[in-house]
Amino acid sequence: MSASVALRVVYMNHKLTDGLFPPANPLPIPSSECLQILSYIRHMATPPFIHARCAYSPRISNRNSKGASQQPHLASSSSPSTFTFSISSGTNSGQRHQGLRAQAMSSVTLGNSIASIGNLKNDPDHLLVLVHGILGSTGDWTYAEAELKRRLGKNFLIYVSSSNTYTKTFSGIDGAGKRLADEVLQVVKKTKNLKRISFLAHSLGGLFARYAIAVLYSLDTYSRDQPGNLANSVTGNSQGTSLSRGGMIAGLEPINFITLATPHLGVRGKKQLPFLLGVPILEKLAAPIAPFFVGQTGSQLFLTDGKPDKPPLLLRMASDSDDGKFLSALGAFTCRIIYANVSYDHMVGWRTSSIRRETELSKPPRKSLDGYKHVVDVEYCPPVPSDGPKFPPKAVKAKKAAQNAPNTQNTVEYHEIVEDEMIQGLQQLxxxxxxxxxxxxxxxxxxxxxxxxKNEWLHNAGVGVIAHVADSLRQQEASSILPANL
Structure with a gap:
């Protein structure tokens, strides 16, 4: 099958799955290409596309549905010389109960097809950086690295970060972020043909990655006027300045920024550190003693770092500050995805990992999405205009009290103020x-x-999550490659 025909097929799939509903007019395919396309489709055998590009459209979940999903199928039109693609909606219970490993094997074809279309030499041009969490190592990604390589094809260079292993994670988010940035720069310098970059980070690694991309961020721009990309480049603040367009990371085009169970809002406050069981006295004691166990990283996670009159690091990282262009760097990525455990995560609470207020949490669905076991909900959150985070005088007063004479009342008050400011900053994207x-x-x-x-034998319940991550990466790869080649 020629590359041009494969390109048309993948592009049509990309277009068809770009929205939530079938197109009004199916796309015709000349009869001269039908046999090649039929053969291509038969060998693809992939799970349905899970939303091409990172468009901010309504929630897709099981809350008010019965597991409906979009399924592409081939249908004959009234003309004998053409075939058309259309999309139907319905439940595919048979596919839902297939093994995820079988689905992973069947989805490799499309990843390789996209790679061959975008890069005829099959040299990787998309760097995917995997970043582990606290006390972690490269071994934390053994399963995910192998699975992503198998699913994504040769177009991706998957690199597992090793600059912050084990106790190096205690030296502070800023220190670890700078080391990660240096490591990424070395990889980029040593590897030819790289054009795009994405990050996949777990737990504390997500904060390391957020700091690193600010270090790596530059205002150099690349062309984003291909069809559809402007829809994803959403305007971020109330002054109309675009926070989601332009800029490069390590000289490469930023595509995906993905975190898994990352404490974006820190770990202070009710149920943000679940192993404390929400007991006020334990939450009160945790902040003062955290630096003794996990160093500067501990005080930064508990928002008590720095002098009383200076905003904590995580608050500064919710905006463009003197420390770095944190929000602009995040906004440069075409797609930002956060995966959050709704329960049973003893390290990171649902609220902080999903960047939500307590009032924004609702009872989650208990039914998994088709093909992705334990993934129960997907929500697209558009940017919320804001003047950005601030550190008002009442926050200064509350921080001083929380540092010098912590008690349940002043620590909760301080965290509530800072948490809301962080959310206002990050929700500009x-x-x-x-x-x-x-x-x-x-x-x-x-x-x-x-x-x-983390361990294939102990933690294999998460294979559906990795499958969802891989398919999200594939979709974004298709949308970034195809318009440029048409």
């Missing part, structure tokens, strides 16, 4: 939020490590 629930897993209390399959 659009996010795709994916909720994960391991309530039905054999070992649900391993949720924090299940979500990225």
């Amino acid at each position: 659009g996010w795709k939020k994916v909720d994960v629930s391991f309530h039905s897993a054999f070992w649900p209390f391993f949720a924090h490590n299940n979500i990225h399959v």
